[in-house]
Amino acid sequence: MNAILPVLQGAYPPSAEFIPAIVVGILFGAALEVSGFGNAKNLAGQFYFHDMRVLKVMFTAIITAAAGVAVLTSTGLLRMELIYVPDTFLIPHLVGGFVLGVGFMLSAYCPGTSIVSAASGKWDGLVTVFGVIAGSALFGELYPHIRGFYDSTAEGVLTFPKLFHLPFPVLVAVLIVAAFLAFLGTDKIEGLFAGKLSMPQGAKMTTGGKRALGALFSLGILAIIFQYTLAPRLSQVPPREVGSITAVDLARALIEEPRSLYVVDIRNASAVAAKEIIPQSIRFADIEGNVDAMYKGKTMVVYSEDGKDDLPSEITKYKGRLVVLSGGYEAWRSEIMGQPEQTYQAALRTMDSEEQKVVAAIHGSFTGAKIEAPSESAVKPAVTIMAPKKRGGGCS
Amino acid sequence: MKKPWNPYLAGVGLGLVLLLSYVWLGHGFGASGASTIIGAIGLKSIFPAHVTAKGAYLAHYFTGDGTPLNDWIIFMALGTFIGGFLSSLLGGRHKPEIVRGPHTTATKRLFLALAGGLIMGIGARIGRGCTSGQALSGGALLSVGSWIFMMAVFAGAYCTAYFVRKEWL
Numbered sequence: 244m245n246a247i248l249p250v251l252q253g254a255y256p257p258s259a260e261f262i263p264a265i266v267v268g269i270l271f272g273a274a275l276e277v278s279g280f281g282n283a284k285n286l287a288g289q290f291y292f293h294d295m296r297v298l299k300v301m302f303t304a305i306i307t308a309a310a311g312v313a314v315l316t317s318t319g320l321l322r323m324e325l326i327y328v329p330d331t332f333l334i335p336h337l338v339g340g341f342v343l344g345v346g347f348m349l350s351a352y353c354p355g356t357s358i359v360s361a362a363s364g365k366w367d368g369l370v371t372v373f374g375v376i377a378g379s380a381l382f383g384e385l386y387p388h389i390r391g392f393y394d395s396t397a398e399g400v401l402t403f404p405k406l407f408h409l410p411f412p413v414l415v416a417v418l419i420v421a422a423f424l425a426f427l428g429t430d431k432i433e434g435l436f437a438g439k440l441s442m443p444q445g446a447k448m449t450t451g452g453k454r455a456l457g458a459l460f461s462l463g464i465l466a467i468i469f470q471y472t473l474a475p476r477l478s479q480v481p482p483r484e485v486g487s488i489t490a491v492d493l494a495r496a497l498i499e500e501p502r503s504l505y506v507v508d509i510r511n512a513s514a515v516a517a518k519e520i521i522p523q524s525i526r527f528a529d530i531e532g533n534v535d536a537m538y539k540g541k542t543m544v545v546y547s548e549d550g551k552d553d554l555p556s557e558i559t560k561y562k563g564r565l566v567v568l569s570g571g572y573e574a575w576r577s578e579i580m581g582q583p584e585q586t587y588q589a590a591l592r593t594m595d596s597e598e599q600k601v602v603a604a605i606h607g608s609f610t611g612a613k614i615e616a617p618s619e620s621a622v623k624p625a626v627t628i629m630a631p632k633k634r635g636g637g638c639s
Numbered sequence: 640m641k642k643p644w645n646p647y648l649a650g651v652g653l654g655l656v657l658l659l660s661y662v663w664l665g666h667g668f669g670a671s672g673a674s675t676i677i678g679a680i681g682l683k684s685i686f687p688a689h690v691t692a693k694g695a696y697l698a699h700y701f702t703g704d705g706t707p708l709n710d711w712i713i714f715m716a717l718g719t720f721i722g723g724f725l726s727s728l729l730g731g732r733h734k735p736e737i738v739r740g741p742h743t744t745a746t747k748r749l750f751l752a753l754a755g756g757l758i759m760g761i762g763a764r765i766g767r768g769c770t771s772g773q774a775l776s777g778g779a780l781l782s783v784g785s786w787i788f789m790m791a792v793f794a795g796a797y798c799t800a801y802f803v804r805k806e807w808l
Binding site (some may be wrong): 260261264266267269273299309329330337339341344347348350353362364368372374380389403415455456501519546590 | 642643644645646647648649650651652654655656657658659660661662663664665666667668670671674675677678679681682690694695696697702703705709712714715716717718719720721722723724725726727730732733734735736737738739740748749751752753754755756757758759760761762763764765766767768769770771772773774775776777778779780781782783784785786787788789790791792793794795796797798799800803806807808
C-alpha cells in the first residue's frame with residue numbers, strides 16, 4: 244500500500260483539490276462536532292422525539308446553503324452548471340436510504356458523524372467507522388448480483404426545479420417556509436415527550452433563531468426578485484467560450500491531474516492508426532448519451548488532426564470548460580512524441596533550460612524514452628487509457 | 640462535558656460550509672466514498688485478483704495510475720477527522736468513552752455500532768452516497784433523488800428505533 248499521504252511521497256502531485264478539500268473537511272468536521280454529532284446520544288434522541296437536532300441541523304444547513312446558491316446564481320456570481328448534482332436513481336435511492344437509516348439507528352451515527360465521533364474519543368464511533376469501511380467493501384461482493392437493480396430507474400440529473408418547471412429560488416423560498424413549519428412542529432413534539440424519558444431535551448428555536456430564519460427567507464425572496472429582473476438580462480449573452488491548450492500543457496495536465504480531464508478525439512476514427520491517439524482519449528463516436536450530461540466538474544479537451552476542424556455541435560453542448568488542443572494531433576506528435584525528431588528538437592531550442600527539462604521529462608513519460616538528467620522523479624508516467632468511469636458517486 | 644451549540648446556529652454554520660464547498664470545490668461534502676476507497680485497498684491487499692477482476696465493483700479504483708488515495712474525498716475525510724478532533728478539544732467535549740444508554744452493556748453497544756456501520760456501508764453504496772454526499776449536498780441543490788434518499792433514511796431509522804429502544808431509553 245502507498246503512503247497515506249501521496250504528497251509525502253513527492254513523486255506525484257496530489258489531486259488539485261487537496262488544499263480546498265482538506266480545509267472544507269476541517270470546517271465540515273467542526274460544524275458537525277459543535278452540532279453535538281460527536282456523541283451518539285445527541286443523534287439517537289432524534290428517533291425517540293427527545294432532541295430532534297438531527298432534523299434541525301440538517302434542515303437549517305440545507306436551507307442556508309440553498310438560499311446561498313439561489314442568491315449567487317441569480318445574481319450571476321455563480322453558474323449553477325458548475326456545481327455537481329448527483330444523478331437520481333429512484334428505487335436505489337429509496338432502498339439505499341432505508342438500509343442506511345436502519346444502520347444509522349443501530350450505530351446512532353451516520354458515516355460522516357462516525358468520523359467526528361471517533362475524533363472526539365468515542366470508541367463506539369471508531370467501531371462504526373470500521374463497520375462502514377467493511378460494509379462498503381462487502382457491497383463489492385453484492386454488486387454483481389444486484390447490478391440490474393443498482394442501475395435501474397435512472398433519471399439522470401433530476402431536480403425539483405426541472406420537475407416542476409419553476410426557478411430554483413422560488414422552490415428555495417417554499418422550502419424555507421416548509422422548514423420553518425417543521426421546526427415549530429419539532430419544538431412542539433419535543434415538548435410532548437419532555438420529562439417522560441431519561442434523555443436530554445432539545446433546544447428550542449430562540450428569538451435569534453427565528454430572526455435568522457427570517458433573514459434566510461428574505462434572501463430567498465431577494466433571489467426570486469433577481470431571478471426575474473437580473474437573470475434574463477444575464478442570460479441574453481450566452482457566448483460559448485472555447486479556450487485552447489498547447490500540447491505541452493495538455494501533457495502536463497495528463498500527468499498531474501488526469502482525473503480532471505476528458506480528452507475527446509474528434510478525428511474520423513477509421514482514418515487514424517490505432518496507436519496514434521493521445522492517452523486517455525475517448526473517441527467522439529464512442530460517447531454514449533448526452534454530452535451535456537457528462538459534466539462532472541472536468542475540463543473537456545478536444546483535438547482534431549490539425550486543430551483547425553470545427554467542433555461538432557454536440558460537443559459545444561458540454562456544460563463545463565471546453566478547450567481545443569491547438570495544433571491538434573500534429574502538434575502532439577511533434578512536440579510530445581518527438582516525431583519527426585527535428586521538429587521536436589527545434590521546439591526544445593526555443594525554451595529555457597528549466598522548460599527543456601520539463602518537456603524532456605514529459606516526452607520521456609509518454610514515449611518511454613530515456614531522459615537526460617530529468618529533475619528527479621518530477622514526473623511519473625500517468626498514462627493508461629482509463630476505463631470509462633463507473634464510480635457510484637461515492638458519497639461525492 | 641460542555642453542551643453542543645443551539646442546533647439552528649450550528650445548522651447555519653454547516654450550511655455556510657456547504658456553500659463554501661460548492662463554490663470552491665464545485666461539489667458538496669463526502670464521507671462514505673472515503674470508506675469505500677479504504678475498504679477497496681484493504682480488500683485488495685488480501686484478495687488482489689478478486690478485487691481488480693473485470694467488472695468488479697471496486698476495480699475502477701485501480702485502473703488509473705497512482706494510488707486511489709489521491710482523491711478529494713480522502714482529503715475531506717481526513718479534514719473531517721481533524722476538524723472534529725480540534726472542535727471537541729476546544730469545546731471541552733473530547734473524552735475517551737463508549738457512549739451508551741443507561742440499560743445496556745459496553746459490549747452490546749460496540750456490537751450494535753459495528754453492525755450499524757456495516758449496514759450503513761452497504762446502504763450508502765446502494766444509494767450512491769450517504770447523509771453527507773447525498774442527503775445534505777444533493778438536498779440543498781434540490782435533487783429529487785437526494786430528497787427521496789433523505790426521507791428513506793429517516794423512515795429506516797424510525798422503523799428501527801422501536802427495536803433498539805433498550806439501547807438508549
